[in-house]
Amino acid sequence: MRNLYQRFAGSSLERLSALSDGIFAVAMTLLVLDLHVPEVPDAHGAGPLWSDGSWAAERRLGSHLLDLAPHMLVYLLGFLTLGMFWVGQQTQLTHLARSDRHLTWIHLAFLTAVALMPFSTALLAEYTAFRLALVVYWLHLLLLGMLLLGSLRYAARADLFKYGEGDGAYTRAIRTAAERRIVIAQVLYAVAVLLSVFSPYLSVGLIVLLQLNSALAPKVWPLDRF
Incomplete structure (x- = not known):
């Protein structure tokens, strides 16, 4: 009976995908809560547009918005x-037979x-100039990547992928490309973090570019062709 339970427990890909969509949606929504509308003292009583008080309030608001720019970048x-990890997980789930x-449980850990x-992102947004905050964010990326890679390799060992007549080679090619993409991305993240020796802002900017490339690939820089 125990072996029968182990065989069928947690076998629903549809429920796993639905749970994944919900958690990703909540996490993406929580990110924006770190962005707060700036408060400008006496802004509503600054007078007409042409008055000195109004222009001073405009300048203060502009200054606050500039201060908010690093938070917007993070x-x-x-x-x-x-978004990148959601696409990676959903691609994997799509090619699983069961x-x-x-x-x-690997996906639940993921x-x-x-x-x-949202926590590591808020930490980096608040302390962008601190290398420790950047390292914490990088370790988070590393954990996500290793869990996704681990799930791919486990699914391959457990023969859970769709290896049907005529399309087995295509599925194996996708799995190999996905594994290579994860590994290369993690190496590039590590290189970006090493650049924090010169400036944490340089590291954050490079990670943003890497994520943009991942979203636009293969049109810009196809990582899976290395």
Whole structure:
């Protein structure tokens, strides 16, 4: 009876995909909560547009918006990161014939890390100039990548992929490309973090570019062709 339970428990790909969609949607929504509308003292009582008080209030608002720019950049980074990993997980789930209890728990661990993304993103947004905050964010990326890679390799060992007549080679090619893409991306993230020796802002900018490339590939820089 126990072996029968282990065989069928957690085997629903549809339920796993639905849970994944929900957690990603919540995590993406929580990212924006770190963006706060700036408060400008006496802004509503500054007088007509042509008055000195109004222009002073405009300048203060502009200054606050400029101060918000790093937070906007990190918000974009967090959203791109979650979008990239959502696409990666959904691509994997699409090519699975079935799941099992072990694979489901690997994906639940992956979703646990996804749910923590608003925290590491907010930490990086608040302390962008601190290398420790950047390292924490990078370790989060590393954890997500390794869990996704682990689920791919486990599914291959457990023969959970769709290896049908005539399309087995295509599915194996997709799996190999996905594994290579994860590994190369993680190496590039590590290189970006090493650049924080010169400037953490340089590292954050490079990670944003890597995420944009991942969203636009293969049109710009196809990582899976390395």
